[in-house]
Amino acid sequence: MNTQAIGILFLKDLFLSRRHLFAYFAAGMVSSVLTCIPDSTVSFVGFLLMITVAIAAGIHLIGTLLLGESLGQTRMFVMSLPVSLLDYSLGKIAVVLTTYLVPWTAMLVCCTICTFVLPWAKHGSAIVLPLVFLFLLCGFTIQLVTAVVTESLGWTICVMVAGNVLLNVFLMKVMSLPEIVAAKQSDVLMWPPIVVQILVVESLIIIGGLTAALFFQTRKRDLI
Numbered sequence: 346m347n348t349q350a351i352g353i354l355f356l357k358d359l360f361l362s363r364r365h366l367f368a369y370f371a372a373g374m375v376s377s378v379l380t381c382i383p384d385s386t387v388s389f390v391g392f393l394l395m396i397t398v399a400i401a402a403g404i405h406l407i408g409t410l411l412l413g414e415s416l417g418q419t420r421m422f423v424m425s426l427p428v429s430l431l432d433y434s435l436g437k438i439a440v441v442l443t444t445y446l447v448p449w450t451a452m453l454v455c456c457t458i459c460t461f462v463l464p465w466a467k468h469g470s471a472i473v474l475p476l477v478f479l480f481l482l483c484g485f486t487i488q489l490v491t492a493v494v495t496e497s498l499g500w501t502i503c504v505m506v507a508g509n510v511l512l513n514v515f516l517m518k519v520m521s522l523p524e525i526v527a528a529k530q531s532d533v534l535m536w537p538p539i540v541v542q543i544l545v546v547e548s549l550i551i552i553g554g555l556t557a558a559l560f561f562q563t564r565k566r567d568l569i
Contacts, residue, residue, distance in 0.1 A: 358441075370451055377456050410441050412498050445485055449485075487508065488508070
């Protein structure tokens with residue numbers, strides 16, 4: 346494994362995506378702040394914008410950084426350089442994941458801080474944040490696996506739409522659980538067993554998705 350080559354590939358893609366990354370970061374921060382406004386309408390709009398930013402960032406970054414090289418024949422040039430398949434795969438998956446995690450982490454941290462700082466916020470409502478954000482990260486990793494396996498923007502978008510539908514179902518079911526409803530209304534942060542179980546399942550899906558993406562990418566015999 347050539348760590349220098351991986352670093353060069355990583356920095357190249359990071360530089361090319363810098364403007365998009367800044368735009369998603371800024372949009373994520375604005376939507377996160379709106380989510381914490383006490384007005385219910387503004388808060389709901391902010392939540393929708395935050396979800397939209399997370400979903401749009403995922404599909405756009407995968408399409409640009411991963412699928413775009415195949416369509417634009419850029420990958421043919423990269424693979425003609427002294428770069429192994431493993432180096433290329435690690436660099437690609439690392440930069441796609443990193444660029445997504447920048448706005449994702451910023452939104453999660455901003456919402457968490459606001460929940461504990463703002464006087465009108467219930468501290469117990471913070472348990473919802475990791476549930477929602479890890480679900481979004483699950484959707485992103487599944488999109489990443491789809492893009493790696495199929496190399497199709499169409500299939501990746503289909504998975505994104507399916508994930509968006511499942512997100513709504515997930516929010517409807519989870520937010521109606523008595524344990525979570527009670528915890529959200531509390532001024533003390535509590536972690537009901539059902540919340541821990543959901544977080545564990547989401548974490549396993551994320552780890553499995555990233556492992557599968559790397560596995561399928563490195564198993565390919567021809568990336569050209």
